[in-house]
Amino acid sequence: MNGDNTPRRLAIIGAGSSGLISLKHAIDALPNWEVRCFEESDRVTGAWGRPYDGFVSTSTKYTTQFSCYPRYDATVRPDGGASRGEFFRDGEYGEYLQDFADHFDLRRHISHGCRVTAVRRPAGGHGWDVTFHVRDIAQSASEQFDAVIICTGLVAEPRPLGDQATLADLRRLCSTAGLAEITGKTVVVIGGGEMAADFANRLAQPAAGNRVYLSLRSGIRVSPRYHPIRGVPSDFLRNRLMLSIHPDIRNWIGQRFVAARIRHQGWFEWLFPSSSKTQNDAGGDVFEQRKRWGRRLNRHARHGLFDMFHNKSDDFLTAVAEGRLQVVGPPTDATLTRYEGFDGDAPQQITPDVVVPAVGFRSRLGELLGDQTNVSDFYLGCCHAEHDDLFLVGFARPVIGNIPSISEVQARLVTRLIAGQTPRPDGVGRLNAADAAARRERYGGVDTRLIYPVEMFPYCDQLAALMQAGPRPRTLRDRWTQLTAPATTLDYDFPDDNRLDAGLPRPPRYLPLPLIMLLFALKPVDWLYRSVPGRR
Structure with a gap:
């Protein structure tokens, strides 16, 4: 409560996937706050609800779903990808978001037809004045909030x-x-x-x-x-054991492995036989041209x-x-x-x-905040380095992965920070400067003022560690599954989580056992490499 016994207020700007998940976790973490979500459209499906007929998501349903609302397992259909059934198609992701909003009764907190035009610090220096244009009455209004989470994402420009x-x-x-x-x-x-x-x-x-x-x-x-060899979603071959290897080592080995796989696909198919018939089995000139162009395009990529x-x-x-x-x-x-x-x-x-x-893309941050604020001003892409009551969710972009799952871990962190359940790191300004410099060096082709580039699971692990919620397997079998099965945000251990995923079967292992053993054999090399000063 504020000093006059009125509830504190949180504004969430945007009701797409990142806004919805922020709203859900804000309601959970801030039961005594008034939480209001502003959405310009009349939908809760965001940019990817049904972008066009024939749409197929780039990440699987299993890895894209929110961990607090799991509805899909890691089963692969035996059709080699012909149905694309492991991925969201057409309007399926929009339907998932609508079901999510209804299940957690989120719609009553959303103000549709409201475009936020400005977020400003008031003269008193506390909280934020949020100005918004109401479509139905064609006029603007302004209200004060104690904290703001911006979930607008990027605008194509x-x-x-x-x-x-x-x-x-x-x-x-x-x-x-x-x-x-x-x-x-x-x-x-x-x-x-x-x-x-x-x-x-x-x-x-x-x-x-x-x-x-x-x-x-x-x-x-x-x-x-x-995957052209295994015939399963590529998402399902990325596991935590692989991701635990230092990125320098993964880059060096991975680039050579991909080049060899493209050049010698027949040999790899013999070495790692698949029970699924892949779409590439038709062979012929098109298949050979796919291999040729895959090799050419990857060979001339500028970065690891x-x-x-x-x-x-x-x-x-x-x-x-x-x-x-x-x-x-x-x-x-x-x-x-x-x-x-x-x-x-x-x-x-x-x-x-x-x-x-x-x-190109454009961020609305400068427009909303009326200054030169950009994504690089936010530590870990979500916590403003100067203002402890201003946050982003949904601006991190994975080199491989998906935005909704990352947004959920971000939303958990920022709502816990607002609630005081997780302490704000000391020296955020210094930490942010070092983090920004490291990302500029690693992701040289990315404008880090607009986009916060990440490797999905190492980044999510970093956020989860701040909340002391990293993966905690309870048995050796759980540990083996978490290391070798498809990586997922379902692995995180949030003790106050109300998710109901007991009905999901244990995910299978899709990476061939010889490659699992190779990854285990690389761990001593990884430990030795990380022991070199300056490497982590």
Whole structure:
């Protein structure tokens, strides 16, 4: 309570996946607070509820679900990925979020049709004045809150490429029907991120009748949803034993392993036989071209295997292999008609009808806070280094992984910090400066003012350690499962958690046993490497 016996107030800005999970944990951790969530739209499904027909999530249902609301196990269907049944499809993730909101009775705390336009420190220096525009009455209002959690994420906004009439409106393309309007055109998609690869693949579908080019400055890490050897989701081959190896060692071995796997896939299939028939079993020229392009794109990636974002699209490589999508180098002039060749190919002269500038994002933090605040001002991507009552959830981006599960661990931490259940680390400003410098060095190709790049589980482990909630297996069998089964945030031990996951079967081990033994054999090397001063 405040001094006048009125309840303290928390504002949550945004009711997508990160806003919903923050709201749920705020209600749990702050029972005597008034918690209000502002949402501009009339939905609680966020950006990925049903972005377009045919949507398939890049992470599995098992690894993306909230640990406090588990509904999916790690079972793999015996169809080699034909159904994509292990992933959220079409509107399934939106349905999951709606069920989540209903199950925990969250909707009564959400103010729809309210766009927050400003968050300012009042003259008295305590709390925050939150100004918002109410759609139905077309006017603005302002209310004071004791703490604020910003869950708006990033807004797609291309970097300046010129003023050519061929440039598409990226915001419209991100709408449900945006890309469907582009048919029978010559299209150049500029960018190497997951959004660019997704746009290019969808525009290159045969029914659209487009001639599509993807313009890249360097190679990209293509990590298919389904592992081409094992025939199971790639998510299910990442376990805590693998992730416990120092990233320098994992990068060195992993890059060589991926290159060898692409070059000698037949030998790997014989060495590690799978019970699932993979989609690649058809063979033929398309299969060989997929391998060739996977090798070329990975070879020219600028950063280490675990130091840059991955594109998880099985269909993207198929589109390139079938010739529906051509890869070219960067544009050489402002007309966007001349392009370097990729990987030694000849330069290209292209006259595009449409140029899709999928090369940038914008944060609303500066707009909301009225200053130059950016993500790098927040320790661990969620706690402001100066203000102990201002937080972010949902701005961390995993090189491999998913945002909702990371957001849940962030939400648990920030609500516990607000409640005083977890102490704020001493010297946050100093810690944040060191952390920001380390991320700039490791993730050299990422603008860390906009994005907080992370390795999903090492990062979540760091947050869980602050809450003293790291994985605590109760038996040797539990320990073996946590080390060798698919990594998941279900492993964390939150004693006050009210989740009901007892009905989920114990997850199986999908990584072949010889590779498990190899990882155990690497642990002494890992320990020795970490003992070198300056390495952790």
